[in-house]
Amino acid sequence: MDPVIVVGAGPVGLVLALCLARHEVRVVLLDEAPDAGTAAGEERLARTAVLAPDTAALVERLGCATKEGARWTGWRTMRRRAVAGRLSFTAPGEAPASGGGESAEEAGPSPLHLPQHVLTRELRAALAAEDKVRVVPAGRLETIRQDAYGVTALLRGENGPAWRGSYLVGCDGARSTVRKLLGARFPGRTAVERYAVAALRAELPWPGEAVLHRSPARGGEVTARPLPDGVWRLDWPLPPGGELVTPDALLARVRDSLAAWCGEVPPYELLDTGVHTVHHRLTRRMRTGRAFLAGDAAHLLGALGTQGLDEGLRDAANLSWKLALAWHHGASETLLDSYQTERRAAVGARLRAADRALPAVRGAGGWNNVRRALLPGALRGHDELLTDGHTGRGQLGAPPAYPGTPLSPAAPPAGSVAVATPVGALAEDVRVTAPDGSLVPLRERLGGDLLVILTAPGSGVWERRHWADAGLMPQLAAAVSALPVRAELLVTDEYPGAPAHTVLVVRPDGHLVAALAGVRPAELYACAEAVRGGSKDARGAQAAEEAPSEATANR
Secondary structure, eight states: OOOEEEEOOSHHHHHHHHHHHHTTOOEEEEOOSSSHHHHTOOOOTTSEEEEOHHHHHHHHHTTOOOTTSEEOSEEEEEETTEEEEEEEEEOTTOOOOOGGGOOOEEEEEOOEEEEHHHHHHHHHHHHTTOTTEEEETTOOEEEEEEOSSOEEEEESGGGOSEEEESEEEEOOOTTOHHHHHHTOOOOEEEEEEEEEEEEEEEOOSSTTEEEEEESOSSSSOEEEEEOSTTEEEEEEEOOTTOOOOOHHHHHHHHHHHHHHHHSSOOOEEEEEEEEEEEEEEEOSOSEETTEEEOGGGTEEOOGGGOOHHHHHHHHHHHHHHHHHHHHHHOOOHHHHHHHHHHHHHHHHHHHHHHHHHHHHHHOOSHHHHHHHHHOHHHHHHHHHHHHHHHHTOHHHHSOOOOTTOSSSOSSOOTTBOOOSSOTTSBOOOOEEEOTTSOEEEGGGGOSSSEEEEEEOTTGGGSOHHHHTTSTTHHHHHHHHHTSSSOEEEEEESOOTTOOTTEEEEEOTTSBEEEEEESOOHHHHHHHHHHHTTSOOOHHHHHHHHHOOOSOOTTO
16 A cells, blocks of 8 residues: 655654554655755754643654653742742652642643754654655655545655655645645634743752743743753743844843842853744644645644644644554544544634633733732632643643544443543553553553553552453453454553443543443444444445555655
8 A cells, every 4th residue: 555645744744654653554754854964953942842741652652762851840830929839740750849848739740841853853863763654855745636546746856756645644834735735724813922932041949840920020921941951941921013022122031030030130041042923723624535734734822831732743643543544454434534523623622712811811901900900819810821731731731532522432332431531531641561561651552552451450469470361351352352453451450430340442542432341342342343433435445455556656
């Protein structure tokens, strides 16, 4: 079968190519960069990415090194000189930070903060080890032609004229050529927020903690987020109007913020500066036949600390296993359409939440000032909204759920039980016993087959050989082997809210399909059938398999 063509070699395109390769799918990656030396992009410390725990686990699972990133020990919100709130994060294998005697809400795993050029470089390094991916440098797309059997991508320049693929995914950014060629509209709002940004090296009073400082004694609101080696990224929201930010004005912001935190301006090294403009847009279509859009080609967001890259990486995680099923076994329209159904709804909800919050958090003048003065609870709510966006919590930041997904049984299966995770939401990262007997976080097993997880209290203290053939395991193993898709059987000692012997069905991207009371082969089969979108059209699949390739240059 012809490879999947991925257009664009930014973080989303690289992650999608890696995910597909892990599913044994051949990929042609069209990279506009002329050579590997320029591919990672300019080294800019003022351009960083903050990845939520689920997307950080995704890139690490794909072999991307993250040692040049920082995991924060906490997040503090300040008003003038007072601490208005604190979160305490955990890191892998570490206990929650004590907070130096200050009370702090335990907030689970920390986000991962790293320069974007580092993320791109390390993803490329991981890709270099994959023999399923062919990178085409200077691969500038000119035309797309679709037919019943695949997609032909015509390129400009010497790397043309044509590459043939089974499917094509546009990960080519906000000015996406793929989106324009597909005629997909891209409505939304321009410049919903602007930020002045500086990266500097300095000793600040909260090593390892990120800080949101609202209404400081000097200067305007500022966010400070640490990177390794004493480097910090500072962001100041700019007033509407789009006026030029001069170097002197930016330096004044730096000095005012440092003086507010340290009492006087400490020694610092200014490493990079910039101005970041946030747009909010969402394409009308994320799928057109055999062509798809992902990442900034499909949506733009970022106001109030929300992370657009997180959503792009979730696009890749959502689409990759569906394309892999289609590539290896054929796919129903339900399966392929579910990418747009799930991801467009999730991003749309995030954009609506940010758009509703913006007037309250950023509004100025008139009644808004009166409300801020008279309703201190409103201020706390605004602080929490900003904290949620920056730390991956709440409506502005938490991983999305897909409650209306078409990839679930039409009605709850018989024997369904309620657990702490709603159906369609991301499963908890509990520790599971893998087939080789190793005890690992659940997220390390994602990105492959469907997962079937038995909740068996006490299993964690015994070697696998003592219980692998005992109790419910033989019956469950037989049921899993009979499923219409490949599945991996795991065991966990406990799962939040799950009674003993609950069987959890989890998609390759980590979202819960069902929780069943005990071993129920028929219901388990129905869940697996729903996950693959129902039976494919056999005649269409046979025609696709027998169709000749238009081009062999990409083999």
